Amino acid sequence: MIVAERKPLDEIKEMIKTFKKVLNVGCGGCTSICFTGGQREVGQLNEDLENALKQEGKMLRPDGFTIERQCNGDFYPELDEIANDYDAILSMACGAGVQFLADRYPSKPVFPALNTTFVGIDRDIGWFEENCRTCRECVLGETAGICPITRCAKSLFNGPCGGTSRDGKCEVSKDTPCAWFEIFKRLKEQNRLENILKIKPAREWRNQTRGTMVHEDYQERYAK
Amino acid sequence: MSFKDQLHSGKFALTAELQPPKGTDPSEVYGYAERWGGRVDAILIPDLQNGIMRLGSLSTCALLKQKGIEVICNLSCANRNRLALQSELLNAAALGLKNLLLFQGDPPSMGDHFDAHPVFDLDVMGLLGAAKCLREGYDLAGNDLKGKPVFFVGTQVNGAAQGPQLDLELTNMEKKIHEGADFFLAGSIYDPGLFENFMKKAAHFKVPVIVGITLLKSVGMARYINKHVEGASIPDAIIDRLLRAPDKQNVSIEIARDLIADVKPLCQGIQIIPLGWENLVIPLLDRIGR
Numbered sequence: 001m002i003v004a005e006r007k008p009l010d011e012i013k014e015m016i017k018t019f020k021k022v023l024n025v026g027c028g029g030c031t032s033i034c035f036t037g038g039q040r041e042v043g044q045l046n047e048d049l050e051n052a053l054k055q056e057g058k059m060l061r062p063d064g065f066t067i068e069r070q071c072n073g074d075f076y077p078e079l080d081e082i083a084n085d086y087d088a089i090l091s092m093a094c095g096a097g098v099q100f101l102a103d104r105y106p107s108k109p110v111f112p113a114l115n116t117t118f119v120g121i122d123r124d125i126g127w128f129e130e131n132c133r134t135c136r137e138c139v140l141g142e143t144a145g146i147c148p149i150t151r152c153a154k155s156l157f158n159g160p161c162g163g164t165s166r167d168g169k170c171e172v173s174k175d176t177p178c179a180w181f182e183i184f185k186r187l188k189e190q191n192r193l194e195n196i197l198k199i200k201p202a203r204e205w206r207n208q209t210r211g212t213m214v215h216e217d218y219q220e221r222y223a224k
Numbered sequence: 225m226s227f228k229d230q231l232h233s234g235k236f237a238l239t240a241e242l243q244p245p246k247g248t249d250p251s252e253v254y255g256y257a258e259r260w261g262g263r264v265d266a267i268l269i270p271d272l273q274n275g276i277m278r279l280g281s282l283s284t285c286a287l288l289k290q291k292g293i294e295v296i297c298n299l300s301c302a303n304r305n306r307l308a309l310q311s312e313l314l315n316a317a318a319l320g321l322k323n324l325l326l327f328q329g330d331p332p333s334m335g336d337h338f339d340a341h342p343v344f345d346l347d348v349m350g351l352l353g354a355a356k357c358l359r360e361g362y363d364l365a366g367n368d369l370k371g372k373p374v375f376f377v378g379t380q381v382n383g384a385a386q387g388p389q390l391d392l393e394l395t396n397m398e399k400k401i402h403e404g405a406d407f408f409l410a411g412s413i414y415d416p417g418l419f420e421n422f423m424k425k426a427a428h429f430k431v432p433v434i435v436g437i438t439l440l441k442s443v444g445m446a447r448y449i450n451k452h453v454e455g456a457s458i459p460d461a462i463i464d465r466l467l468r469a470p471d472k473q474n475v476s477i478e479i480a481r482d483l484i485a486d487v488k489p490l491c492q493g494i495q496i497i498p499l500g501w502e503n504l505v506i507p508l509l510d511r512i513g514r
Contacts, residue, residue, distance in 0.1 A: 153331060154302075154342065158349035159396045161328045162382045162411070163454045164389055171454045172331060184392050199399050202306060202350040202364065 001121070002030040002094040003128045004037060004114040006045065013052050015111040016062065016088055023086040024113065025079065025101060026066030027093035034128055037092030037114055039066040045092065045113060062090060070097030076104060083108065136211065137203060142195045144186035149203075151179035157200045160184075227266040227294050227323050228376040230493075231407055231432045237493030238514060239266045239296065239434065240505055244279035250287055256502050261293045263509050268325060268495060271298040275335020282312060286319045296378070297321045300329025305345040310354050310363055317358075317373030325378045325409060326351045348379060349396075352403035359404070376406050381426075382455040383410025383435060384418040389455075394425055401431055412438040412449075412497060414458040416486035423490045432492035437483050439476045439501045439508070443467050477504055481511045 006012075016022045024042050032038025042064040050061035065082065068075040070093035083089065088109045091098040095116040102110035118130035133150045139157065140147060149155045153172035160180035163171030168181035187193050214222050230237045240260055245253060257267055267288065271281040285295040297316050304312065316324065328348040332340035346354065354364050361372045379400050385393040397408070413419045413435045426433065440446050443466045446458045462479055469475030484494055498505050 154328065154344045154347070156328070156344070156347045158347050158399065160389075160392055161348075162380060162393070164392075165454045166386065166389070168388075172333060180392070181388070184388060188388075197395060197399075199349055199353070199403065202346050202353075205345065 001033055001119070001128075002096075002116060003034045003118050003120045003130070004031045004094050004116045006036055006041070006092075007113055007115055009048055009052055012045070012090065012111070012113050013049060016049070016090060017053060017056075017058060017060070019088040019109070020060070021086045022060065022062040022088050022090055023083065024062040024064050024090040024092065025070065026064065027070040027091075027097050028066055029069040029071065029093070029097070031093055031097075031114060032066075035126060037094075039064070042066055042092055045090075070094075071100050073100075073104070080104075134211075135203070135205070139200070142200075143183045144190060144192070144195075146179055146183045146186065148179045148183065151177075151182070156180065157203060159196060225265075226376075227296065228406070230265050234492075236488070237265045237432075237434060238263075238496070238509075239268055239493065240264045240496040241268045241270060241436075241498065242502065243273070244269055244281065244284040246276070246278050248279065250279075250284065253284060253288070254291070256505070257288050257293050258291065260505055260509075261291075263506075263514050264496070265493075266294040266296050266323060268296040269298060271300050271327070271329070272303060272335075273298075273330065275302070275330045275332040275337065275340075277335070277337055282315055282319070282321070285316070285321050289320060294323070295321065296323040296325050298325045298327065299351070300327040301344050301346050301348060301351050302329030302331060303340070303343050305343055306350070306354065306364055309346060309351055310358060313355055313358055313375070314369075314373060317375065322374055323376050323378070324355065325380075326355060327380050349399060349403055352377065352379060352400055352405060356404035377404055378407040378409055378434070379405045381408040381410050381433070383413050383422045383426075383433065384415060384455050384457055385422060386418060390422065390425065393422075397426060397429060397431075401429055405431060407432040407434060407492075409434050409436060409495060410491070411455060412436045412453075413483065413487060414438075414440075414449075414456065414462060416483065416490070418457060419487055420490055434493035434495050435487045435491045436495045436497050437480050437487075438497040438499055439480055439504055440466060441476060441499070441501060442472060473501070473504055476501065477508050477511055480508055484512055 024046055026039050026042035027037050046062045046064050053060050067079055083105050090111050090113050091101050092113045098112045119132040120128045120130045123129050135149050148157050153170050154161055164178040164181050168178050170176040170178045187195055269281040269284045281298045285297040288295050331342045355375055355377050358373050361369050381397055382393050410433050446463045449456045450458050465475055
């Protein structure tokens with residue numbers, strides 16, 4: 001799941017304050033699940049913005065509209081019907097959703113209400129942890145299901161840096177377990193330490209180019 | 225005798241660390257280096273240590289080399305990608321700097337530009353591998369080089385590791401040797417017992433290990449190191465000596481002298497790390513008879 005958090009209210013307010021009619025679009029996908037950008041949060045943000053702007057003598061309350069997923073065109077037809085009535089659109093989706101929305105309505109100023117933070121898991125209700133950097137070269141099979149790119153402060157892939165504390169914590173943050181300590185421990189328990197004895201060559205950091213992937217079942221459909 | 229010949233011949237090596245200036249004025253560095261030059265076998269110039277922006281190791285080393293001082297150039301993965309690292313290695317070779325100490329490096333979040341983006345494009349194993357490739361005449365992309373660099377390559381090891389970390393450290397040590405490590409620098413050692421335990425397991429690698437001896441300035445510094453520097457373990461006995469001593473500088477020298485005496489039979493060299501007390505290096509050399 002993509003996890004996001006709401007931007008500071010002042011920052012959002014500054015983005016929209018010069019517009020007369022603003023539509024705040026929520027997303028029923030990931031940002032709804034992490035309690036940041038769903039229908040309920042759209043209503044809350046609109047109320048917060050109205051109150052904050054009122055203090056500056058401005059009367060503006062954005063309207064709200066939530067679609068199932070902002071990152072998929074199939075969910076847009078109803079929004080298409082009303083989007084033109086607004087001067088600007090605020091999005092409570094992740095960065096991908098904001099861009100999809102902005103591409104869909106290129107003549108409209110589109111603003112993000114959230115900061116997209118990471119790809120993570122639900123540790124508990126309202127408690128999320130980053131577990132994947134979408135590096136496009138998954139090594140979890142070799143590292144006992146613990147991601148060294150995400151969970152090591154230096155994203156090392158050939159063992160620890162030497163800064164592991166005696167109780168297996170990271171030198172950068174005492175609250176963070178050293179990923180390589182955890183990998184070593186788990187591989188040892190699984191009797192698979194040979195996995196990390198070989199030297200892993202430098203990674204191919206491919207995230208400088210925009211990722212695109214067509215599922216193999218659909219290759220024919222999109223073939224040019 | 226070069227630093228490499230020194231270690232290869234089995235003659236005990238003595239080195240000292242000297243920070244480059246924060247700025248372009250090398251006069252202080254020249255002053256210390258000239259005073260130490262005849263009495264230590266090499267001077268190590270750190271590369272952006274602790275993420276503090278300074279004059280680089282490479283240019284400082286080149287300046288000192290011009291004065292006939294044997295230097296060890298330090299390079300870390302924290303702030304350069306693989307192009308810059310390889311180029312820096314070639315720069316070093318072109319300037320006649322053969323002794324290298326290759327580190328993982330400190331993340332910028334520890335230093336004075338804490339918002340900087342950490343690079344770590346290569347890890348230390350990758351950096352060692354890059355130096356190995358270059359020595360063999362090609363770069364990491366497999367392209368041939370015109371002129372092969374000659375290096376004597378060292379890297380870091382935690383000589384105070386215990387328990388599972390010691391197993392990890394030894395595994396990594398073996399990998400580092402495979403990637404061309406000619407010698408190791410074992411960070412700061414404060415507990416000779418831990419280092420002895422480490423060397424019992426590491427001696428069979430038969431690769432020289434140099435032990436870092438840091439000049440402890442105060443009880444506060446010792447406690448800070450124990451709390452915040454991983455792998456560091458300053459015994460209570462040392463802290464007590466610092467606590468009781470009226471002359472902190474003198475006891476700091478005595479502690480370093482005693483540590484050197486304890487670890488000398490176990491290792492192939494010592495590196496003095498003055499951490500701001502560069503003026504005490506000569507008195508320490510006097511005490512250890514150098």
